[in-house]
Every structure is written in C-alpha cells, then in structure tokens.
C-alpha cells in the first residue's frame with residue numbers, strides 16, 4: 001500500500017470490506033479466544049487475544065502503512081509502547097541518550113524505573129547533533145529523540161542523528177507523536193523505530209488511550225511482538241477500533257490544526273503580554289530550516305512565554321473559555337496547559353525542567369475566529 005497517497009492509506013490500509021457481510025469497517029472483535037479446527041488449527045491466525053485480535057491487527061497494519069513501515073504493533077498506551085521499545089532493546093549496563101526536554105512520562109520511566117534495572121541515561125539537546133554525539137558512550141544502545149520536542153518544540157535533524165547513532169552502533173528511536181506520520185516520516189529519514197502515543201493526533205478525538213511501535217526491522221518487530229504478548233500491555237478491540245476510526249481523518253485534521261496554529265502564531269507574535277512565541281514555522285525559530293526539510297508543515301502545537309512569570313501563565317490558563325485547561329494534546333478541541341505544574345511537573349529540579357512562564361497550546365480544529373477571540377480576552 002505504500003505507493004498510495006497518505007490519506008488513501010489512512011482510510012483503507014489494514015482492512016478490506018468484509019467478504020461475508022460487506023462491512024466497510026473492521027468489526028470490534030470482542031473475543032478473547034478463537035476456536036481451533038483440531039489442536040493448533042487456527043482459522044484466521046488468531047488463538048488468544050493478548051497475542052492477537054483481528055481489530056488490533058487491522059490497526060497495526062494501518063499504523064505500519066501510515067509510517068511507510070513494514071511492521072506495526074499497537075499498545076495500551078504510549079507509555080506501554082515506550083516501555084516495550086526500551087525493554088526490547090536495552091540490557092543492564094546499557095546507556096541511552098534522551099532529549100533534555102523529553103516528554104515528562106518518558107523521562108520519568110527512564111529516570112525512575114529503568115535506572116533501577118541498570119540502564120543509564122544522558123540528556124542532550126536534540127537540536128544539536130554535536131551535543132547528541134558527545135553524549136554517546138561506548139555502551140549507548142539507543143538514541144531516543146522527539147521532534148518537535150514537548151513542550152519547547154525544538155527540532156532534531158533526523159537523518160543527521162540517524163547517522164550519528166548508527167556510527168556508534170546504536171539505534172535511533174523517534175517519538176513521532178507531535179508531528180504525526182502525515183507531517184513527518186522518520187523511518188524514511190533513517191530512524192530505526194517510530195513510537196507514538198496514538199492517544200494524541202492519531203486517535204484525534206481525546207476519547208482513547210493508545211500507543212504504537214513501527215519498524216522496518218523484522219528482528220526488532222519480533223522482539224516487540226514477544227514482549228507485547230509476554231508482558232501483555234495490549235489495547236482492547238474497542239480501543240483499536242476507535243483509534244482506527246480517528247486515523248481515517250488524520251490528513252484533513254492535521255491541515256486544519258496547522259492552518260489554525262499558523263493564524264494564532266501570527267496573532268500571538270503581536271501581543272505585548274507575550275515575551276516569546278515558540279513555533280517551528282517561525283523564521284526566527286532555530287530549527288526552522290531543518291523542520292522545512294523533514295516536515296510537510298509545522299504542526300498544531302504552539303508554546304508561548306509570558307511577561308509576568310508563573311502568575312501570568314497561570315492566569316492565562318485559567319481565563320480561556322474555548323481552550324480547555326487540560327493535559328494532553330492532539331484532539332479536535334483546543335487545549336491549554338501550564339507544563340511546569342502539569343505535564344512536566346516530574347522534571348522539576350532536573351535538567352529537563354521547563355520555564356515557569358511557559359504555556360502550551362494544542363490548537364484544535366474549531367473556527368479560528370473563535371480561538372483568536374478567546375486568546376485575546378484571556379490575555380487582556
């Protein structure tokens with residue numbers, strides 16, 4: 001399917017109309033086990049639903065097609081996918097390079113859990129190829145990046161970082177949650193593993209938690225499949241169905257997220273209450289040139305820093321009416337949050353701590369005039 005356009009794959013990959021009924025959508029196969037024709041005689045390749053379920057299999061094939069990858073695996077959450085990727089590739093004594101502004105939950109898992117299993121980590125700026133190279137040690141097995149990062153929207157040069165990782169015998173993992181496969185295709189750019197929190201843009205409607213791992217490497221995929229079954233952090237068939245349903249509109253939603261974000265960025269850049277607008281599409285953004293080479297557009301996430309420090313940030317978050325004050329991102333509705341106190345509270349005191357005057361916007365697909373008016377009244 002990889003020769004078809006992105007949105008064609010999003011709508012069709014993973015499931016053909018059901019031969020028995022003509023149903024155009026994959027059914028929610030609410031079955032934990034599958035009848036066998038004689039011992040070991042599997043009818044459709046399924047035996048027990050932790051190992052595999054047809055609704056999940058459709059989602060997994062779709063996820064692989066979206067990322068132009070060979071293998072996709074779906075998980076119960078983005079963190080479950082992250083956990084699986086780490087456990088499949090790291091052993092006690094190994095080392096991992098992580099972004100110095102990593103997703104809070106990723107940092108927490110590596111710093112608070114994997115550390116106790118003998119995995120060492122070094123934070124480095126993903127925007128600096130030299131800093132990442134310098135952070136690599138002889139025992140580095142993974143270079144883990146996000147691009148754009150969360151919440152500072154720094155840009156990592158995927159092909160350059162793949163080269164640096166591979167030269168050291170390490171693999172490059174890209175958490176592609178913020179960009180989505182519509183805007184950026186890390187496997188095509190040299191990454192070995194793509195991670196998603198499908199909870200965000202892929203699901204797109206803030207109604208389901210999920211995660212995914214996509215790779216072209218059959219050995220890695222076999223390791224993921226072993227742990228997916230062996231540890232069991234799988235999504236149920238209803239979750240898989242909802243995620244697949246969301247994915248079908250990913251392309252049109254992302255274009256609207258980007259349109260709205262661009263308009264808001266232009267508005268916010270002119271506000272005296274705002275000390276800095278952070279958006280990879282801005283000419284002054286240090287990652288703009290790299291983003292242009294690897295992203296179709298610049299995404300729906302916008303961060304701002306405000307004059308007046310933490311108080312101003314808290315007030316702004318409290319005053320919006322169309323923007324909902326909530327964690328998470330990537331849904332059709334616009335969200336606002338204060339990373340230092342919310343999503344990134346676990347990074348306090350570490351090198352990953354975020355500025356207290358920072359506010360993160362997940363720009364939704366509402367009418368942009370209403371979003372503008374809301375930000376205007378909240379800032380006044």
Ligand SMILES: *Cc1c(COP(=O)(O)O)cnc(C)c1O
Pocket residue numbers: 077078079080103105106146150175177178196197198199200209210211
């Ligand atoms: C949300 C998120 C995760 C974790 O995903 P969950 O689905 O919440 O477990 C990982 N990485 C990024 C960039 C995220 O935004």
